[in-house]
Amino acid sequence: MEERKLSLPGALVGALVGLGVEIAIRELTGFDVIDGILEIIGAGFGLIRIDRRIYESTVRLVKGMDIQPNDDYQQILRKIDELTVDLPELRESFLKLMDAGLRARKV
């Protein structure tokens, strides 16, 4: 295997070029690249984290229902319908979750 060589001067030149480009963009457009990118990444991660948490909670709610071992899909749907008459968004989430589960099982 070919040995990979790391060059310290190369890294320094790369860092300086990056800094130069960032300063040039900031001077020309007034947009702070690094801060902007960090903010976007941070917000993205925050959104993903809370959505994943809500999803986990939805799964836990379905698992926490009093479902008998011999209950079929229709019975579970009826039960969800009864409990979510006035909760349309949650009902939709449950249905999507169950559809995904069924599709995964078929595959």
Next chain:
Amino acid sequence: MIGLGILVRIVRHLLGKPLEDSGALPTRYYLHEILKSLDQDNIGQTVKLLKVSKGALVDRSRWELVRQQVLFRCRVLMERHGKRIRSIERRIMELKRHGRLPWRWFQNKPVEKLGHYENALALEKRAQALLEKYESELKNI
């Protein structure tokens, strides 16, 4: 980035609890706390936090979904308590019926059992009444 994440976590840990009741923290903080309480079936705490964060403008749809999740869990728990209440009431009726039989008059055990069942029934009814109260509060937030 890792350093920033740790810093945010420390600040949240230090300032989160003292400022929680003010409603000044970001909606996402409340959502995480509500979901944590929901995992532990602490409905009272979730209702409190939902009330504090009800003015949320950002993440409104997520807040609404979480409110519906709490309401749903509340109903599932109420149904469970309802089943237990019916079962305990049935047991109490059976015990009372059996207690009238002459050969059971001098046995202490059924009377003790009856006391236990009645205590359990009172607790179950109290839990259900509390959940009913939470449900109506959640509907009106």
